[in-house]
């Protein structure tokens with residue numbers, strides 16, 4: 001038996017080492033375009049990184065900020081006069097195919113989720129972005145069998161920390177905020193967002209490949225774990 005009824009999990013940099021793979025996928029697609037249009041690979045990649053940052057900043061709070069097609073378009077517009085517009089969707093697909101094929105989980109994820117399921121605690125992934133890509137990521141990572149629900153910010157328009165995404169997760173799982181734990185890598189989105197609804201929320205900060213972001217003295221995490229398996233103790237699951 002466990003004290004809590006459900007665990008909400010962020011996806012990127014909480015379950016999947018996304019930040020690492022994003023960089024490699026961006027380089028892969030950028031090199032393809034540089035080769036095709038005979039551009040200097042390093043210079044073009046610098047430009048792509050620049051445009052990536054701009055897209056990210058131009059669309060705060062909505063999932064468009066994760067768009068990769070906009071990044072490649074902006075970079076090509078600045079470097080190639082007559083590029084093939086029809087190429088863009090396939091470059092975006094190339095990016096995501098690379099990501100899905102190279103997906104990597106943090107240590108201990110599957111064993112821990114298995115244990116949580118056995119103790120009848122429900123599991124939902126609560127992730128910013130569009131639904132289709134979230135599903136692809138979860139499938140590619142082999143996580144679908146462990147989860148009860150998946151909620152994408154696209155379904156509620158606004159990203160975390162806005163509460164709609166958390167509320168939708170609670171509704172779908174049929175649980176109350178007070179009986180739920182949230183784990184993520186982002187103080188502002190994951191911790192503050194969940195805490196605003198009365199959900200106990202903590203940070204996953206692994207020593208290897210961790211990506212804790214938006215740390216802020218005004219946000220106090222209810223717990224910080226360095227190994228994913230420690231979430232078992234937070235949920236007070238008796239082994």
Ligand SMILES: [Mg+2]
Nearest residue numbers: 010012013185
């Ligand atoms: Mg994250």
